[in-house]
Amino acid sequence: MFLTKEQQMMLDGEYGFAIAKLTKLVVKIGEVNDATKLIPIKNAQIAGVSYFTVGDPIFSFFNMLSKDKVKVSVPSWLNPAGMDMERWEEMGVLESFADKQRRIIQHYKEMGIETTLTCTPYLIGHQPKLGDHLAWSESSAVSMANAYYGARTNREGGPSSLASAIIGYTADYGLHKVENRVPSIIVDVNTSTANFSDFSALGYWYGEKFHGVIPYFKGIKNTHIDQVKMLGAAMAASGSVAHFHIENHTPEARKVDMNYVTNIVSFDEKDKKQVYDHFNQIKEDANLVVIGCPHSSLEDIQYIHSTLGEKSIKEGIEFWIFSSQKLMQTDDAKKFLTNLEVKGVKIFTDTCMVVTPVIRRNYKNILTNSAKAAFYLTRDGTNKVNLLSLFEIMEGVSE
Ligand code: F3S
Numbered sequence: 001m002f003l004t005k006e007q008q009m010m011l012d013g014e015y016g017f018a019i020a021k022l023t024k025l026v027v028k029i030g031e032v033n034d035a036t037k038l039i040p041i042k043n044a045q046i047a048g049v050s051y052f053t054v055g056d057p058i059f060s061f062f063n064m065l066s067k068d069k070v071k072v073s074v075p076s077w078l079n080p081a082g083m084d085m086e087r088w089e090e091m092g093v094l095e096s097f098a099d100k101q102r103r104i105i106q107h108y109k110e111m112g113i114e115t116t117l118t119c120t121p122y123l124i125g126h127q128p129k130l131g132d133h134l135a136w137s138e139s140s141a142v143s144m145a146n147a148y149y150g151a152r153t154n155r156e157g158g159p160s161s162l163a164s165a166i167i168g169y170t171a172d173y174g175l176h177k178v179e180n181r182v183p184s185i186i187v188d189v190n191t192s193t194a195n196f197s198d199f200s201a202l203g204y205w206y207g208e209k210f211h212g213v214i215p216y217f218k219g220i221k222n223t224h225i226d227q228v229k230m231l232g233a234a235m236a237a238s239g240s241v242a243h244f245h246i247e248n249h250t251p252e253a254r255k256v257d258m259n260y261v262t263n264i265v266s267f268d269e270k271d272k273k274q275v276y277d278h279f280n281q282i283k284e285d286a287n288l289v290v291i292g293c294p295h296s297s298l299e300d301i302q303y304i305h306s307t308l309g310e311k312s313i314k315e316g317i318e319f320w321i322f323s324s325q326k327l328m329q330t331d332d333a334k335k336f337l338t339n340l341e342v343k344g345v346k347i348f349t350d351t352c353m354v355v356t357p358v359i360r361r362n363y364k365n366i367l368t369n370s371a372k373a374a375f376y377l378t379r380d381g382t383n384k385v386n387l388l389s390l391f392e393i394m395e396g397v398s399e
Helices: 005-011 017-032 057-067 095-110 139-148 158-167 196-209 225-239 269-278 298-308 331-342 358-362 371-378 390-397
Strands: 038-040 044-046 076-078 169-171 185-189 215-218 263-267 288-291 318-323 345-349 365-368 384-387
Touching: 005 017, 017 038, 017 057, 017 158, 017 169, 044 158, 057 095, 139 225, 158 169, 185 196, 196 225, 196 263, 196 269, 196 371, 196 384, 225 371, 269 384, 288 390, 298 318, 298 331, 298 345, 298 390, 331 345, 365 371, 365 390, 371 384
Parallel strands: 044 076, 185 215, 185 263, 288 318, 288 365, 318 345, 365 384
Antiparallel strands: 038 169
């Protein structure tokens, strides 16, 4: 791989042991993927934050980095942690967990990383631009950066996104190259996608069938950002699909080379129903509703607020929304948050249903409108879910 003089010095240890280690990691990943050079990145989104998912080994990694006092060289922000940083006790998080979680966040903070703790950085002012090279690591954020904004990022691991954030470079392979961003399959969507959960069902269906293959969707009429994020998140969860095109909607769709399409498939009512049926697992009553995978936007929460109207959440049911703290601190959010809390809706920030340990530990039967959440919550058999539209959920759990 070609390295500039500066990059070679980084690799040779001229900037310290930690920088050499991190550069080695990025170069190694590049070599495995036949990259011929490193390219500068605009910013990084770093996963590997929840103590529930990273455990104690992360502290030895931090120790290695802190000896050289390394800092990020590009704007960088964090994925959700394992708890709401303020309301963790209310969630049922234990003090021993909270202590480790706070230490993890502190380490990242000392490296100069913005501790915004969200998988939807684009909802809090970090919208990538067309053609930007990034090192993002949360899979739904990666697919939004690529598909919705036309930026370029592979799905980085936690350590590699952190390494890129510090050295300022990533390896030039995969979705950083135009020729790897073309679709191979056209998907004719022949059924309604009126509900946000329908986008989630479409994404789940596609990812499961066509693992890792870039699709070009036709027939989708409505593409609000909240719908597209549900589609991308589900596709990434079930099939590691990190990029997609939607005819007439996503920025690269108009100019993309269609000569590599080898297959045309159709998504019909029966396919959609199959996904809902697959996640229709609860026979007894649900005791928890989880919304906000990916993290909810203000519009998502406003919809819940207006659908609830004069009603409240039924006794015995916990209703949790996950979002980012930055969004919930805006004046627009404050207008309806108190009212929602009074009616039994809890809005937790900084975390989500998948990366917190409390849901698996304390709850069994769960309702959600996100196929990605449904997929991860049921993977190890601890939880059972029903995948429903948000409207159906609201109808069932309010009175
Ligand atoms: Fe985000 Fe957690 Fe879902 S990180 S995409 S809310 S699994």
